[in-house]
Amino acid sequence: xxxxxxxxxxxxxxxxxxxxxxxxxxxxxxxxxxxxxxxxxxxxxxxxxxxxxxxxxxxxxxxxxxxxxxxxxxxxxxxxxxxxxxxxxxxxxxxxxxxxxxxxxxxxxxxxxxxxxxxxxxxxxxxxxxxxxxxxxxxxxxxxxxxxxxxxxxxxxxxxxxxxxxxxxxxxxxxxxxxxxxxxxxxxxxxxxxxxxxxxxxxxxxxxxxxxxxxxxxxxxxxxxxxxxxxxxxxxxxxxxxxxxxxxxxxxxxxxxxxxxxxxxxxxxxxxxxxxxxxxxxxxxxxxxxxxxxxxxxxxxxxxxxxxxxxxxxxxxxxxxxxxxxxxxxxxxxxxxxxxxxxxxxxxxxxxxxxxxxxxxxxxxxxxxxxxxxxxxxxxxxxxxxxxxxxxxxxxxxxxxxxxxxxxxxxxxxxxxxxxxxxxxxxxxxxxxxxxxxxxxxxxxxxxxxxxxxxxxxxxxxxxxxxxxxxxxxxxxxxxxxxxxxxxxxxxxxxxxxxxxxxxxxxxxxxxxxxxxxxxxxxxxxxxxxxxxxxx
Amino acid sequence: xxxxxxxxxxxxxxxxxxxxxxxxxxxxxxxxxxxxxx
Numbered sequence: 001x002x003x004x005x006x007x008x009x010x011x012x013x014x015x016x017x018x019x020x021x022x023x024x025x026x027x028x029x030x031x032x033x034x035x036x037x038x039x040x041x042x043x044x045x046x047x048x049x050x051x052x053x054x055x056x057x058x059x060x061x062x063x064x065x066x067x068x069x070x071x072x073x074x075x076x077x078x079x080x081x082x083x084x085x086x087x088x089x090x091x092x093x094x095x096x097x098x099x100x101x102x103x104x105x106x107x108x109x110x111x112x113x114x115x116x117x118x119x120x121x122x123x124x125x126x127x128x129x130x131x132x133x134x135x136x137x138x139x140x141x142x143x144x145x146x147x148x149x150x151x152x153x154x155x156x157x158x159x160x161x162x163x164x165x166x167x168x169x170x171x172x173x174x175x176x177x178x179x180x181x182x183x184x185x186x187x188x189x190x191x192x193x194x195x196x197x198x199x200x201x202x203x204x205x206x207x208x209x210x211x212x213x214x215x216x217x218x219x220x221x222x223x224x225x226x227x228x229x230x231x232x233x234x235x236x237x238x239x240x241x242x243x244x245x246x247x248x249x250x251x252x253x254x255x256x257x258x259x260x261x262x263x264x265x266x267x268x269x270x271x272x273x274x275x276x277x278x279x280x281x282x283x284x285x286x287x288x289x290x291x292x293x294x295x296x297x298x299x300x301x302x303x304x305x306x307x308x309x310x311x312x313x314x315x316x317x318x319x320x321x322x323x324x325x326x327x328x329x330x331x332x333x334x335x336x337x338x339x340x341x342x343x344x345x346x347x348x349x350x351x352x353x354x355x356x357x358x359x360x361x362x363x364x365x366x367x368x369x370x371x372x373x374x375x376x377x378x379x380x381x382x383x384x385x386x387x388x389x390x391x392x393x394x395x396x397x398x399x400x401x402x403x404x405x406x407x408x409x410x411x412x413x414x415x416x417x418x419x420x421x422x423x424x425x426x427x428x429x430x431x432x433x434x435x436x437x438x439x440x441x442x443x444x445x446x447x448x449x450x451x452x453x454x455x456x457x458x459x460x461x462x463x464x465x466x467x468x469x470x471x472x473x474x475x476x477x478x479x480x481x482x483x484x485x486x487x488x489x490x491x492x493x494x495x496x497x498x499x500x501x502x503x504x505x506x507x508x509x510x511x512x513x514x515x516x517x518x519x520x521x522x523x524x525x526x527x528x529x530x531x532x533x534x535x536x
Numbered sequence: 537x538x539x540x541x542x543x544x545x546x547x548x549x550x551x552x553x554x555x556x557x558x559x560x561x562x563x564x565x566x567x568x569x570x571x572x573x574x
Contacts, residue, residue, distance in 0.1 A: 112548045179555045186551055187543040213555055217563035224563075225570045236570045247573050251566055 019520050027122075030114035031520060032099045035121050037416075039096030040409075042124060044485070046088030049132070051478055053081040058440075058474035060457050061467050074457035075143035076135065082146035083163075086263070087170045088128050090397065093405045094266040095120075095177050098205045101412065102181060104511040104518060105199045107190030107527040112183040120176040127169035134159035134166075145455065147252055148223065150237040150245050154230050161231070164223045171220045178212035181205055190510070192529040196287060199509050201408075203290050204269025207297045211258045211265070214301075219255040222248060246311055253304035261300045263397060264364075265293055267404030268335060271357045274407050275339050277507040278354035279346030285338040292331035292338075299328045309377050310384045318377045325375035332368055336361065349505075352426030356407035359399060359434050367395030370445065385455075388448025394441045399434070406433070406484065413491050414499030418517030421491045425483055432480035440473030 019025045019034065029035055057077050060068050069077065099117065103110055111117045134141040139157015142148065154160070185206050189198070198206075225236040226248070235241025237248040268289075276283045283289065305313060305321040313321075339361055348354070370392040374383050383389060406429075414420050443466035448454075452463045459467065490496060499516040510529070514522050 113552060116552075175556075175559050179552050179559070182555055183548055183551045187548050213559050214562055217559045217561075218566045221563050221566035221570070225567060244573065247570065251569065254566075 028118070030110070030118055032103050032110045032114070032117065033416075033518060033520065035111075035117050036096045036099030036101075038121050039092045039099055039124075042121070043089050043093035043096055044488075046084055046092065046128065047481070050081055050084035050089050051481065053077050053084065055474060055478050057081060058471040061459070062471040063468065064459055064461050064464050066458055069457065071457045072143060073140065075145075075455065076141040078455050079142045079145055080131070080135070083131065083142070083167075084128070085397075086146065086259070087167075087174075088124070088131075090263045090401050090405070091174065092124060094205075094208070094263070094401075095174075097201075097266065097270070097405070097408050097412075098177075098181055100416065101511060102184060102202055102205060103188070104415075104514065104522060105202050105509055106185060106188060106193055107510045107523045107529065108184060108188035109521065109524045111180050112188050113180045116176050117180055120173045120180065123169050123173040127166045127173065130162055130169070131166040134162050137162070147249075147256065148226065149252075150226060150229065150248050153226060154238075161227065164227050167223050168220055171216045174212050174216045178209040178216070181209040182213070185209075190523070190526045190529050196290065197529065199269075200272035200283065200286070200289055201266070201269035204265045204267075204272070204293060207293050208262050208265045211262050211297055211300065215255040215258045215262075218251060219259075222251045222255065225251075246308075249308050249311060250305065253307045254301070256307065257304045258297075258300040260393075260396070261296060263401045265297065267360070267364075267401045268293060270404045270408040270411075271339060271360050273509070274353045274357040274411050275342050277411075277504050278351060278357075279343045279348050280505065281342055281346045282508070283338065284341035284344075285334070288334055289338055292334040295331040296328060299324060299331075303328065306375055306380070309380045322375055322377050326372060329368065329372055336365055336368075351410075351504075352421070352423060352430055353407045353411035355427065355430045355434075356403045356410065359430070360403045360407065363395060363399030363403070363434075363437070367392055367397075367400055370395065383448060385453055386448035387444045387452045387454055390454050391441050391444035391448060394444070398441065399437050403433075406430075409484075409488065411504075412511070413488065414503045415511060415514075415516050415518055417491045417494070418499055418515075419491045419494045420497040420499050420503075421487050422496060425487045429480060429483040429487065432483070433477060436473045436476035436480055438473070440470055440477050443467075443469045443473075 019031065020028070025034060026038060029038070056069065057074070060066070060074055060077075099111065102108075131141075137158040139159060141159050142153070142156055142163045144153040144156065148163075156163070185198070185202060225234070228234040229236050229238055229243070235243035237243045237245045239245060272283055272289055303321055303325045305317060306325045309318060309321075350358075370388070374380050374389060374392055410421060410426055447463055447466050447470075450463065452459055452467075501515050502512045503516060504512075510523075510527055511518070513527065
């Protein structure tokens with residue numbers, strides 16, 4: 001069946017118009033594949049900029065004392081590193097994957113709202129140019145942390161309104177993207193593709209899109225109130241005017257905690273696609289995976305104050321947020337169990353996407369366990385604002401979200417480019433990344449437990465050794481990514497074996513029924529969801 | 537179970553507008569929380 005469909009697509013593509021030539025193809029594009037590519041390229045660029053800021057931070061922290069940067073600039077580096085990596089790198093990478101794969105996986109010809117899709121993407125380069133330009137403004141870029149707590153955030157220089165505006169732009173882009181994803185999934189699925197037949201990546205994104213829709217406006221509301229406090233005489237968060245700075249923290253973390261799941265749920269979807277393919281078994285507990293993700297998404301709305309245990313709250317509040325947070329371990333445990341059970345007695349092979357997926361499984365779980373530790377109120381009072389927290393969320397986000405993005409890129413790159421990537425270099429990238437990411441982040445647990453606070457450019461000499469080790473890990477991890485960029489460029493240039501339509505050994509899903517590279521237009525007539533491609 | 541194939545542009549627009557309304561409700565709702573709480 002696959003060959004017949006692939007031939008039909010080839011024949012169809014030959015008679016169909018191709019993409020427009022030159023810059024118009026990209027600037028005016030309404031094609032989900034082109035927009036997906038633009039998101040992914042933009043995200044890679046932001047990873048490099050955010051990574052450069054991280055390396056500057058680690059260089060400063062290589063040894064005690066002030067080496068390279070002033071403390072105020074150091075604070076700008078940490079704040080901007082976070083904003084760029086979260087909003088510029090991880091989220092756009094996931095949106096890029098969604099743009100490429102959701103229509104292909106549900107058998108739709110494109111996203112439901114293609115012009116809005118173009119707008120969603122093209123807002124981002126302006127937003128991030130604006131954000132990066134704040135480095136050159138009087139007073140420098142935002143330096144109060146990515147959480148922008150008042151009153152500290154209000155003490156910024158000229159950059160303040162520009163930072164707020166760029167966050168509004170990013171929010172608009174994300175909300176439009178989320179609307180597009182939901183509308184596409186609810187309205188554009190192939191006949192016979194019921195919701196529970198959808199691939200897990202699509203499920204992960206559907207839930208993520210609802211989270212985005214609910215919480216990005218909350219962030220926008222919070223920063224709007226910051227703006228009016230600064231320029232329009234309001235006192236939402238200013239104690240002197242009768243406002244409450246702690247209220248900002250509540251509103252921010254009502255956005256901030258689901259935001260973490262916005263970055264990890266698509267990653268769960270990716271891992272749920274990759275593991276069954278290379279274990280050559282159907283995903284264990286397809287339905288329970290969907291319910292687990294939905295459960296995690298629901299719980300993400302009722303745990304926000306675990307970020308604020310040290311701010312002070314009633315005992316009942318502490319207990320509620322502690323137990324609600326610990327409850328998240330249950331659906332997460334279901335997912336880890338299901339991924340492990342999928343591999344159990346599978347006919348496994350270890351191509352690069354599978355290696356990254358397995359590393360995700362182990363290393364994300366470390367981040368999950370340290371998350372449980374910081375959820376415990378009396379312990380969190382010790383861990384709070386220490387390097388232990390930095391270690392925790394970097395384990396969740398780097399070998400968690402970022403490794404899943406790597407897995408997805410290696411998994412689908414042959415489908416996008418029509419060329420197999422260089423497997424040897426892919427594996428080299430994997431092993432170097434995995435070794436160095438642990439050298440980078442694992443010592444941070446010890447630093448935090450020993451009492452090193454986060455967001456400081458200088459530290460006591462007792463922390464010197466582990467900081468030096470972490471910096472060596474950072475340099476190694478940063479350099480390893482050059483291999484990734486080289487592998488991707490070579491695949492785009494067609495240097496490698498031609499990829500077949502299926503690419504891997506009998507993978508499931510509609511995306512494998514179209515030729516490689518995927519034609520500019522696919523599924524203009526709805527495909528039949530046969531048992532060969534269906535997940536259930 | 538067979539579902540209806542791809543839906544009409546009208547249904548797509550309606551879904552998108554409902555979602556946009558939800559987003560706006562969250563935006564202004566939380567600012568209202570700020571007004572009442574602050």
